[in-house]
Amino acid sequence: MKKYNLKWTSIIVAIMVFTFMTACGDGQQEAAEETDNMGMADGMEGMGEMEGMDMAQQDNGAAAVNMEGEPAFVVAYMDIKNALVNDNYEQVQQAANALQSGLEGSQLSEEQRSQLSESAGQLAEAQDIEAQRQAFAQLSRQLYEVVKNNNVTENKLYWQHCPMALNNQGANWLSFEEKVRNPFMGQRMPGCGSVEETI
Template sequence: MKFKRCILAIAVVLFATSNLFAHSEEIQPDFVEELMEQYFEVQQALAADNFAETQTAATQYTKILNLQPALSMKPSIIKIKRAASKLRKADDLDHARVAFQKLSTEMQSLVEDVGIKRGTLLYVARCPMAFGNEGGSWIQADTVISNPYLGASMLRCGNIDALGKSK
């Protein structure tokens, strides 16, 4: 009887753990690439201090997320949806930038786990001066810094590292 309980407990733990970390089998690089294309639109709008374009890009980003209802209960997608919703509902650039920071964190995790199809590298940029010198990171498609957190006032502030190769 104890053996059966032990096996059952192990099975439950393995199932729960696989649901937390195994999104790479269900979330495909094509989908992540679609998300990244729209993510870059948001990033560039924030870097240009353009709130209207930020809202438009965030709305489009949310639409792409909603095209995959089968993925909507994946923990990583839930976190991304929350961040995207806050970004879309932001009432000014400052709030949009805070929401974008959370979205960037979640997207970096997703890209590292799943990858994208494109044949190039993605980059993680970090500005140590963002958010009152607490710093903030984001993903970029190239090595020219376009700071979404400080915009035109410090557009090129930051350093950059490769995120990883695409799949």
């Protein structure tokens, strides 16, 4: 009887995992990749700053985008996104401060600079990574409006969406990469999401 119950429990768990992974449109192949990524992240635990560096290099390697000439606040935004993908609280703080500094020399309107700076300040002052992700959602919406209505960058931007972000509220973010690297799910499910719009 115990073996019978264990078998059914295993089947139910497998179905739940499959359903969870496909909810984000990843499919079985992506689910296998995420499992590999999670195993790699677990194996790197305790390596301190090396973990963030390796993940950032892997992330940057995927982005064949030349950041030279990009506005400093856009570069800092992408650094925030990548740090959230890597679950790196400290790097998010540093990049949020850099975003505020980068806004000072930008050609945005005073209102746009003020809004973006306020959201970046909330990111920098957030007490944990989940609070950072909440603030990042707001920053992303504001920056989306800025890039839609202004000639801010020469590069193509992808407006990406994850329906499971922020406890299934859903959230969007901007990326230079078409491949999804989810800042809201981090290393749990970095490939979860899809491209909603190309700017």
